[in-house]
Amino acid sequence: MPGARLQGDGFDMKKVEAIIRHHKLEDVKGALNEMGVHGMTVSEVQGYGRQKGHTENYRGAEYSVDFVPKHKIEIICSDGNLQLVIDTILKSAQTGQIGDGKLFIYDVKQAIRIRTGEMGEDAV
């Protein structure tokens, strides 16, 4: 097995986590792909923002319940790609209506490709 010894915090990587509308996943994926960003993890979530209790559209129907189904996408990227990833998601996920979602950014200490043990920017 390739080893993967932890060194210092010598790289700078971030996680971009975006909660987006269900029907925007393909647009966001396509836009990221066009920009050369490969690597993404998607999960099903439910949530609400500031309009809790108010209605929000989902698949043409008005949701009066407070939890609305969304997709969470997670992209780990180098700091050098961060602004591109953010701009691409904002552009492709926006509709202008309430409920377009949120984008959160976190520090990543380390990334490792399990198959090879490659670390840091080589692994994302």
Added chain:
Amino acid sequence: MPGARLQGDGFDMKKVEAIIRHHKLEDVKGALNEMGVHGMTVSEVQGYGRQKGHTENYRGAEYSVDFVPKHKIEIICSDGNLQLVIDTILKSAQTGQIGDGKLFIYDVKQAIRIRTGEMGEDAV
């Protein structure tokens, strides 16, 4: 599209991630709502803590399998609201029995409202 240029780390926001019992979600949501905390993301997870292998209750039945279904809730908040969010979750999620769950706190570098491009505390 509204831009969202990254500035320094001028804000202080945290992610509160709590793994709670399935049947406690409504209580936790209600308690947070009463405290004026709007904005939450929920997902379905499975897990185990220290009692792996021992039994834990889920919907009245004893689980002898080691993975128990839980809800993960995630709340991004300003540092000013952090203690309130933590106290509210602890209070509303506790039953006193093993398996009440865990709460983890992380730094958030940035938050952006996708519809408007608003950043930082304005976005949570």
Added chain:
Amino acid sequence: MPGARLQGDGFDMKKVEAIIRHHKLEDVKGALNEMGVHGMTVSEVQGYGRQKGHTENYRGAEYSVDFVPKHKIEIICSDGNLQLVIDTILKSAQTGQIGDGKLFIYDVKQAIRIRTGEMGEDAV
């Protein structure tokens, strides 16, 4: 209710997040368990890495779609256990074929056991 007042950042804990093959979950869980690592959260995700568009195997069939189902596992551990957790996951999750997955590491500011209010290393 036991309180849980936030102190400084006096501990050092990390989150290890691994995206692994579906059929490797039992191996990874067993290996971690043998090493005395108790406590894990698992969720269902979909994703792709560098080979987007190319085929990857899933349950014996070739996937030509770009999203492949994976398990995300999350383990919060003390810095003292970090290298052990990483090595154990790498070893038990590898097959040597493309699509073995990724491992990401994050700082954790605080951990709290909801039932007791215990904090820090006592809570993981």
